Amino acid sequence: MSGRDVVFTFSYETYADAVARGMMRPPDRILQTLLSSPDVDGLLVANPFRSHASVAARRIGGRHPEFPTSARRALVTPVRAARADPIDVPAVVRGYRRYDSALRAHADRLGLRHPAVITTNPLVAAFSPFAWASTVTYFARDDWTSYGARQEYWPAYRAAYRQIRDAEIGVAAVSQEIVDRIAPRGPSIVVPNGVDPAEWLGPAPTPPAWLAAIPEPRAIYVGTIDERLDAEGVAALATARPELQIVLLGPAPDPAYVAGLRGIANLHIHDGVGRDELVAALRSCQVSLLAHRRTPLTEAMSPLKVYEYLAAGLPVVSIDLPPVRDIADRILIAPSTAEMGPVVDDALALGPAGEAARIGFVEEHSWAARHRAVLDLVLRSRLLHRGEELIRAV
Structure with a gap:
């Protein structure tokens, strides 16, 4: 049986940031697993939103780490006027609907069919509709509602947790405390950090x-x-x-x-x-x-x-x-x-x-042992209704 198609998104840092730090944080390690797993076929990796100006500056600035692209694997960077998210919650929701549209267009170009989505950004998990995906999983390495450096976004994160709960989105978290704070109604697992x-x-x-x-x-x-x-x-x-x-x-x-x-x-x-x-x-x-x-x-x-x-x-x-x-x-x-x-x-x-x-x-405590559980959750099967159409994710 061939592997499943997957979409993976970073939270606030990019693939280039991950490479620069040695691919050592939990999201980086998950991406490495997705890139090497025989269970994954097509793979779209998405950076967070960046501004038109910053993307242009990076292009002028020179070399970037090479992503292992193929006919059905790609790295994308959605762009908008401002790099930072708005603080107003309705504006955040509108922004991540646009993020969803950008990812869908790239996924279509890669020929990804009803991909499983795993995102490390709670705003993406909650507010990007992903009506074109089979399942959505949020990977939580921190509780963003208690992260002081982003306190102005706490209302948006709390709204995101409510939406993750109500939409029964899957949650993989590094601690039981994070799972308890989100209180997901969908499937959830605790996957602590590990080592290579x-x-x-x-x-x-x-x-x-x-x-x-x-x-x-x-x-x-x-x-x-x-x-x-x-x-x-x-x-x-x-x-x-x-x-x-x-x-x-x-x-x-x-x-x-x-x-x-x-x-x-x-x-x-x-x-x-x-x-x-x-x-x-x-x-x-x-x-x-x-x-x-x-x-x-x-x-x-x-x-x-x-x-x-x-x-x-x-x-x-x-x-x-x-x-x-x-x-x-x-x-x-x-x-x-x-x-x-x-x-x-x-x-x-x-x-x-x-x-x-x-x-x-x-x-x-190897990452390989940890990520088997994550992959099982991400690649789970689920019946989804798309209007009159019934799709089975397999």
């Missing part, structure tokens, strides 16, 4: 020179340094444990957010690095930190960094968040980031995981 065994198996790589220059013991936090990180708590931990070298590895979009950390002698902030260097850095530290604030946003996420910490064999010291509690017994819980000192001591005493246990964790 190819990155984590084998002997430990040589540590990067910048990290090797930092004395041990080293406690590392990986990820974007933004509102999720408890900056005040990290400063308190560093002050309380001057012998512990704390490494924050990742981009800091707002320099002011980390300004108060830069004068602390045992606290080291390093810009984001490529995947190989990230793996080498993690496998060269002694303990890892999930030093988040406890907020509605962090309570709903499945922290990718924790899976990567454990894949590296590190003990993890974390604040108490629901999605973290049952991942592994090598996660030690602290009341807060500022109070992590004694728990860090326990983690250092615990030491690195044995190699057999580390490999077992990597294999058990």
Whole structure:
């Protein structure tokens, strides 16, 4: 039996963004699975809306990562006058109806027949009608209704959740908390984050020179340094444990957010690095930190960094968040980031995981195992009515 036709859409970043970061976030990994799965035949990949001006500038600017196109596979970028979504909910609905029309035209040109749609944008899932599709699935990696950087869009996201619920759209989410907040009436699954065994198996790589220059013991936090990180708590931990070298590895979009950390002698902030260097850095530290604030946003996420910490064999010291509690017994819980000192001591005493246990964790939590469940949901069969026509998705 031949594979199904699929449409995949990013949320607010593009295919070029995904390639630039090493195809490492959950939506990127799902796309990789779609590109390689024998269950998928035709595939349309859609970037989010971009403005006419930004698309023109990119064309002038030079090379872009090459997408593996074929007769029935393509990457598209729908365009409009403004890049940003309007804030008014009716205007958002109208905008995503236009997005739907653009995708339908491209799908028709590729010869896609009643494709299954999977989108990482709740506004696309809710407000693009997709009357030409067989099924629609929303993949949720965050709860957008608690994401502070997009607070002006919270009314639109809440309306989107209601529509996803009422339209019985399928939901695959990285945590049960997100599923509970959406409360879908259609099929739903929880698919936590995972790891790529190819990155984590084998002997430990040589540590990067910048990290090797930092004395041990080293406690590392990986990820974007933004509102999720408890900056005040990290400063308190560093002050309380001057012998512990704390490494924050990742981009800091707002320099002011980390300004108060830069004068602390045992606290080291390093810009984001490529995947190989990230793996080498993690496998060269002694303990890892999930030093988040406890907020509605962090309570709903499945922290990718924790899976990567454990894949590296590190003990993890974390604040108490629901999605973290049952991942592994090598996660030690602290009341807060500022109070992590004694728990860090326990983690250092615990030491690195044995190699057999580390490999077992990597294999058990591989993206391949995660995505089988996602594909089963996306490619589900469903009877759909199109006016007088009855279509069976197979």
